[in-house]
Amino acid sequence: MPDTADDVSLLLKYFPLTEDQQNKFTQLGSLFKEWNQKINLISRKDIEHLYLHHILHSLSIAKLISFKAGTHIIDVGTGGGFPGIPLAIMFPESSFFMVDSIGKKILVVNDLVKNLDLKNARALQERAENIKEEADFVTGRAVTDVGGFYNTVKKLIGKNNKNDLANGIIYLTGGEIRRELAPFGARAKEYSIGNWFKEDYFETKKVVHIRV
DSSP, rough: OOOOOSSSHHHHOOOOHHHHHHHHHHHHHHHHHHHHHSSSSSSSSHHHHHHIIIIIIIHHHHHOOOOOOTEEEEEEEETTTTHHHHHHHOOTSSSEEEEOOOOOHHHHHHHHHHTTTTTEEEEOOGGGGOOOBBSSEEEESSSOOOHHHHHHHHBOOOOOOSSOOOEEEEEEEEOOHHHHHHGGGGGGEEEEEGOOOOOOGGEEEEEEEEEE
C-alpha cells in the first residue's frame, strides 16, 4: 500500500484524537521542522516523512498499551524526542522523562516540551547509567541492540505493576531479532507494527516488550 499524506490526517487514520491533541501534533510537526533546519536531527529526506517515520512510528506503542493514569515512563536515547513527545501528547495523565547524552538534542526536546505546553514531560542531558529514578516502563528506539539496551536500563524499572502490560522495556526496532530475544525466553515478546499500521514503511518494524 502506498504511503499516505504526511500530516495529522495520517494519525487520525489510527487514533481518535481530541482537538487539543490534533493541535499539538500539528504544532509538533511545524516546530520540529524549524529546528531541523538549524540542527540536523534527522536527514532532509526523512523530514519529508516526519509523521510517518517518526510520529506514527512512536505511536505504535499506543497500540500495544494504553498507559494508565500515573504511569511513569523514561525514554532513553530520546534523540529529537521520539517516542517520548508523541506519547506524552497521547497520554496526558502519564509522565514522561526523556534523556539523551547529546546536549543539542535535549535543547530541542526542552523547547518542544515548553512550546507544546506538555506539563507531563521533561528532558535532561544525561547517560542512562546515571539516572537514579524509577519508572514503570523504559522506552527506546533503535538506540542499540535489544539486549544491550535492556541491560543498561533494567535498574530503572520498578516492580509494582499498575498496567495490563507488565513493567519492563518497550523498544522500537526492525528486522529479524529472534536471536537477540532468545536469552530472555518467555519474558520477551515481539509485535509486528505492520499488523496495526498498513503503510509499507512498517512492514519490517517491530515493538519489543521485555518484562522485568
